[in-house]
Amino acid sequence: MENRRRRVPALAPEERRAALIQATIPLLHEHGLDVSTRQIAVAAGVAEGTIFGVFESKSSLVVCSVIQALDPQPTLDALAAIDRGAALHQRLADAADLVYARFAESAHLMTAARRLLFADDGQPEAKMRMASSRERLHAAVAEVIEPDAPLLRRSPARVAQLLLLICAADSHGPFGEPGGFSGAEIASLLLDGLLVHNDKRGAQSTC
Numbered sequence: 001m002e003n004r005r006r007r008v009p010a011l012a013p014e015e016r017r018a019a020l021i022q023a024t025i026p027l028l029h030e031h032g033l034d035v036s037t038r039q040i041a042v043a044a045g046v047a048e049g050t051i052f053g054v055f056e057s058k059s060s061l062v063v064c065s066v067i068q069a070l071d072p073q074p075t076l077d078a079l080a081a082i083d084r085g086a087a088l089h090q091r092l093a094d095a096a097d098l099v100y101a102r103f104a105e106s107a108h109l110m111t112a113a114r115r116l117l118f119a120d121d122g123q124p125e126a127k128m129r130m131a132s133s134r135e136r137l138h139a140a141v142a143e144v145i146e147p148d149a150p151l152l153r154r155s156p157a158r159v160a161q162l163l164l165l166i167c168a169a170d171s172h173g174p175f176g177e178p179g180g181f182s183g184a185e186i187a188s189l190l191l192d193g194l195l196v197h198n199d200k201r202g203a204q205s206t207c
């Protein structure tokens with residue numbers, strides 16, 4: 001009997017979309033928004049026309065891929081795992097290290113997301129998902145700080161906002177440097193400030 005080649009079953013549309021997104025994400029890290037549909041098709045192992053069977057356009061695929069790549073859940077899980085019994089300085093330093101690593105790793109994708117979403121009024125759902133991701137990250141950092149709220153002159157939400165601003169500016173702002181501030185430096189800046197204070201005995205203190 002002649003051996004017949006078994007046909008690989010076609011993926012359902014949602015599975016095909018997910019596969020194309022997963023193939024696109026590494027290419028975005030490598031090529032940015034200049035990635036071509038041909039490169040995506042080769043990486044996904046499909047014909048180029050297959051892309052347009054499940055996405056309206058290359059832009060639609062790229063937007064979905066950027067949002068997936070910027071999913072904050074791994075960072076949220078890591079923030080939730082920070083020991084709430086540790087000292088506030090240590091918790092804040094750990095949170096800053098996690099947030100900075102997220103921003104530094106995805107800085108170019110965050111820039112691309114802003115360019116894509118705010119230059120196109122046809123992506124309201126994508127904009128809502130990006131806004132939700134920011135809110136979830138903000139809330140997760142504030143929750144790390146919450147146990148010591150009575151010790152602070154500002155609310156945990158405000159301190160979390162300042163931490164996020166510093167990490168964002170240092171990781172991909174014009175004055176950031178390679179390596180950036182450590183989490184311990186950011187925690188010290190937020191909790192201790194920069195002034196050197198004199199105690200009652202005349203000795204200098206940075207607390």
